[in-house]
Amino acid sequence: MRSVMLSLLIVAVVWLCCPGTGLAVTLEEQAQLLASELRCPVCQNLSVGDSPSEMANQMRELVREKLKNGENPEQIRAYFVSRYGEWILLAPKRQGFNWVAWLLPFGAILGGVGVIGFVVRRSVSRSRAPGDAQLPPLDPRYASRLQAELKEWGQ
Amino acid sequence: MATWKKLIVPIAITPILLLLAYGFKTNPREVPSPLVGNSAPPFALSSFDGGTTGLEQLRGTAIVLNFWASWCFPACFEEAPALEAAWRAYKDRGVVVLGVDIQDREADAKAFIERFKLSFPNGPDPHGKISIDYGVYGVPETFFIDRGGKIHYKHVGALTKEILKAKIEEML
Amino acid sequence: MISTLGRFTMVLALGIALYGAIVSILGVRRRKPALIESGRGAVFAVFGLATFAVLLMEAALVGRDFSIQYVARNASLGTPLLYTVIALWGALEGSILLWIWILALMSLLAVVIEGRRNREAIPYATAVLLSISAFFLFLAAFPANPFAAIFPPPADGRGPNPLLQNHPLMAIHPPCLYAGYVGWSVPYAFAMAALMTGRLGEEWIRTVRRWSIVAWGFLTVGVILGGWWSYEVLGWGGYWAWDPVENASLLPWLTGTAFLHSIMIQERRKMLKVWNLALIITTFALTIFGTFLTRSGILSSVHAFSESTIGPMFLAFIGVILLVSFGLLVYRSDGLKAEGDLDSLVSRETAFLMNNLLLLGFAFAVFLGTLFPLISEAVRGVKVSVGEPFFNKVNVPIGLVLIFLMAIGPLIAWRRASLDSLRRNFSLPLLLAFLGTGVSSILGVRGLYPLLAFSLAMFAAATVIQEFARGVRARRQISGEGYLTALSNLTKRSRRRYGGLIVHLGVVLVVIGITASTVFRLEKEVSLKRGESMHLGRYQVRFDDLTAWQEAHRFVVQGTFTVLNANRQVAEMRPAKRFYPSEQQPIGTVDVRSTPREDLYLILSSFTQDGASATLKVLIRPLVMWIWIGGAVMALGALVAIWPDRRVLVAEPVKERVAWQPGRS
Structure with a gap:
């Protein structure tokens, strides 16, 4: 159990640390990916990539231009952060306090797996204790239902 | 019943409620600009009447850089007379008011300038270069750039005469 | 005139709701049937008054009575009739009125339908439902009065928000979503009644189960329709933006789904009693949280109503709900000990536990992400955004594991699954899943997640279809029925199981639609x-x-x-x-x-x-x-699951025997 959790944790960390731009190859793809990570300032919760607004249009153009000038995605993100603040990034940077948002859900799930594992094992050993083969008597509701079904099945 | 059981409910619930209550104090639309207190990004503005100006040329003067649009009603309509008045009052004291018209049609913008008889330089912002460089969210927004080229203050929403006066005086 | 009459109706209904809540409790405590009967009457009266208020508002809207502020703001002479009628839920005050009406209707149905079966619980449930109504009636009577007058009345109104008069889906999406939200009040009320009476046996579960499926079905349809509306109207080509209000509608759906699964463990094995009650309380609280987010303006959202002053009242209401409900749960926790034990790590029980864990983990990630901008501002003083890239990265892997569990859950045996049964149940679906992965990879699907999503969807679909096919084959062998008859009889025999499987099939369609439309766009x-x-x-x-x-x-x-x-x-x-x-x-x-x-x-x-x-x-x-079709299939599955079972009603003796149970308190 513990080894499973450990390996899950390693996978999670590796996956979180790998850069998100792995799949984008062409300049246009990179531009679209970058645009989808920036928040459109004049919209409500839309990315620059999705927004039909003129401001988002202009930002997309700017991203393309900057990529053509040889800037890398990291520099472009940094440029937008320097102008608009961290607010412009649709996913908080993975650093400092922001790790809380990134890791807490997985931490909670892994903790939950641990708790479930513990509870189930305890419960299983408790039920096995009085004698392995002995199962509790069948609930009468199911017994009668089962009989009724078997009868109908036979017809 | 164990004491921890009794306490667990309030302990779990209170932080969430406090957080949500804290939410009432903040305004999600108000995002502080990281530019305030830092040097203003350089810009070049070609005004509608043909002149050009920019941060370089205006070294040593205090600048009121106003972003507006003709479709921005009513806020831009409200502040236009105040801006014009401030320009007239302070232009001989080393202050320049500049208008950057964003996401607009030239004809509409010129009609707006005509309507409010704006005499300070106003120019378009092709491709949104200046507005993105200044981290503009919407219109109207106004940056007060001091003589040393540092951004002294950013105002979001319609300006009033009082705010203009106070902020310009601070820079002089 | 309408203004005064409307306001009076709201205040009167508020008074009656409070009266009904009090006399219901008094009646059952002091054993006075007349008082209980009076509380029941209050439910009818509140429904009547709420209906009257809605009709009054509609009359004002359709009659373009601009002396009512709400009409002046949300209707105009030029607005078409349909959009004038549905302007009832186009803004804050009217939406609360609609909420009140749906809640009154649900309360009435609950009292009428469950009245005969749950004599002991019903007065408490009535009191809880009327208290919830009272809260909303208070809002409508005072801070968010939809009938407020304006003087002098304008010559023409402002008309509804253009986004809300652009598509007929607006006519059904909000009522469905509200029914989905409001619907959880009924299971919550019965759960609270069980806690209050201390009768924590199995009766309340049977009541709650069916109402939960109803609420869940409406919520599902409401959420999917919301996506559809967003896709057709907002004009950016997407259907889900991880907007705070969208997230808020997903949260009760997730915890409600968890509840619908874990309740099965309690039914069969008499375990997880505290857990199930906690889930139902959480789900109900999250429905209120959702309305709170929409109406408080603490997070920016496309769907938010204009800011208003009722946010703090909602917050106080949430606080009261959480404290009272969980307090009661802790108080009763001694009577909620598990009576069964688990037999094996490889069993349906464990699969359901994992399913619960991941659904809640998913919900927690959504909750945390939605509130993280606030947390960050409170802790660091820095505004951050949490949007699609974050949720895709965090929630997609959790979602994929959930699909896997969805595929295996229904086919793992209760108690203990033998290796042999596992092999028999999963070899064919696994084969198909691998085949599907190969085919989609040839078709040009790239990347780990899309491939995983397609193969897991294939796996889940295969398990469901295999299950139906086996059942049909068995029936045909025994009875010689035709394929369709066999299918329908099979489903009738065990509606909940096969309804659930149909829902799973709908989920598969939604997953395939989302993946394909994202990857191949x-x-x-x-x-x-x-x-x-x-x-x-x-x-x-x-x-x-x-x-x-x-x-x-x-x-x-x-x-x-x-x-x-x-x-x-x-x-x-x-x-x-x-x-x-x-x-x-x-x-x-x-x-x-x-x-x-x-x-x-x-x-x-x-x-x-x-x-x-x-x-x-x-x-x-x-x-x-296929996302919309999947949504319809999910709704169909829910419908199959709750369709009244004629056989059980006829088989009265069986029901009698059901009443006797070893675990009954």
Whole structure:
């Protein structure tokens, strides 16, 4: 159990640390990916990539231009952060306090797996204790239902 | 019943409620600009009447850089007379008011300038270069750039005469 | 007149709701049937008054009575009738009125339907339901009075928000979503009644189960319709933006789904009693949290109503609900000990526990992400955004594991699954899943997540279909029925099981639709002169014409585009921009051509004033339609699961025996 959790944790960390731009190859793809990570300032919760607004249009153009000038995605993100603040990034940077948002859900799930594992094992050993083969008597509701079904099945 | 059981409910619930209550104090639309207190990004503005100006040329003067649009009603309509008045009052004291018209049609913008008889330089912002460089969210927004080229203050929403006066005086 | 009458109705209903809540409790405590009967009457009266108030508001809207502030703000002389009628839920005050009416209706149905079966619990449940009603009635009577008057009345009203009068889906999406939210009040009320009476046996579960499925079904439909509306109206080509309000509608859905699964463990094994009660309380609290987010303005959202002062009241209400409910749960926790034990790590029970854990983990990630901007501001003083890239990265892997569990859950035996049964149940689906992965990889699916999503969806679909096929085959062998008869009899025999499996099939369709439309989406934005064409995917889109005209309440500019596929004309599409006098920016109206294979989505971005050229954004999103179909299948599954079972009603003796149970308190 513990080894499973450990390996899950390693996978999670590796996956979180790998850069998100792995799949984008062409300049246009990179531009679209970058645009989808920036928040459109004049919209409500839309990315620059999705927004039909003129401001988002202009930002997309700017991203393309900057990529053509040889800037890398990291520099472009940094440029937008320097102008608009961290607010412009649709996913908080993975650093400092922001790790809380990134890791807490997985931490909670892994903790939950641990708790479930513990509870189930305890419960299983408790039920096995009085004698392995002995199962509790069948609930009468199911017994009668089962009989009724078997009868109908036979017809 | 164990004491921890009794306490667990309030302990779990209170932080969430406090957080949500804290939410009432903040305004999600108000995002502080990281530019305030830092040097203003350089810009070049070609005004509608043909002149050009920019941060370089205006070294040593205090600048009121106003972003507006003709479709921005009513806020831009409200502040236009105040801006014009401030320009007239302070232009001989080393202050320049500049208008950057964003996401607009030239004809509409010129009609707006005509309507409010704006005499300070106003120019378009092709491709949104200046507005993105200044981290503009919407219109109207106004940056007060001091003589040393540092951004002294950013105002979001319609300006009033009082705010203009106070902020310009601070820079002089 | 209407103003006074409406206000009076709200205040009267508030008084009756409070009275009913109090006498119900008094009646059961002091054993006075007359008082209980009076509490029951209050439910009827509140429903009658709420209906009257809704009708009154509709009369004011349709009659364009601009002396009512709500009408002046949300209707106008030029607004078409349909959008005038549905303006009832177009803004804050009216939406609370609709909420009150749905809650009153649900309360009435609950009291009438469950009244005979749950004599002991019903007065408490009535009191809880009436208390919830009282809260909303208080809002409608005082801070958010929909009937407030305005003087002097304007000559014409402002009309509804243009986004809300752009698509007929607006007529059904909010009522469905509200029914989904409000519906959870009923199971919550019965759960609270069980806690209050201390009768924590199995009766309340049976009551709660069916009402939960009803609420869950409405919520599912409401959420999916919300996506559809967003897709058709907001004009950015997507259906889910991880907007705070969208997230808020997903949260109770997730915890409610968890509840519907874990309740099965309690039914069969008499375990997880505290857990199930906690889930139902959480789900109900989250429905209130959702309305709180929409109406408080603490997070920016597309769907938020204009800011109002009722936020703190909602917060106080949430606080009271959480403290009282969980307090009661802790107080009763000694009577909620598990009576059964688990037999094996490999069992349906464990699968359900994991399913619960991941559903809650998913919900927790959504909750945390939604509130993280606030947390960050409170802790660091820095505003951050949490949007699609974050949720995709965090929630997609959790979602994939959930699909896996969804596939294996129904086929793992209760108690203990033997290796043999595992092999028998999963070998074929696994084979199909691998085959599917191979095929989708050949078809050009790249990347770990999309491949995983497709193969897991395939796996889940295969397990469901295998289960139906086996059942049908068995029936045919025994009874010689035709395929369809066998299928229908099979489903009738065990509605909940097969209804659930149908829901799973719907989820599979939704997953496939979301994955395909995200991974294979194509988009291009170009400026075209009249007569020019652009190509995207299989399509050629030609710009033919641009026309403009004035309508009663707006100015419309519409482009005409001919769509060709292999030089054959397949459609003529007309995306438009609509200019409303009350709005600064025009509202885009997209044109979507949906086929089972793919959607072609046209957005008119801009145009020159002489109409000679237009900028067009074209999107191709494959299999989007299957998301909506999947939603319908899920609703169908829920319907199958709750359809009244005639056999049980007839088999009265069986029911009698059911009443006796070893675990009954």
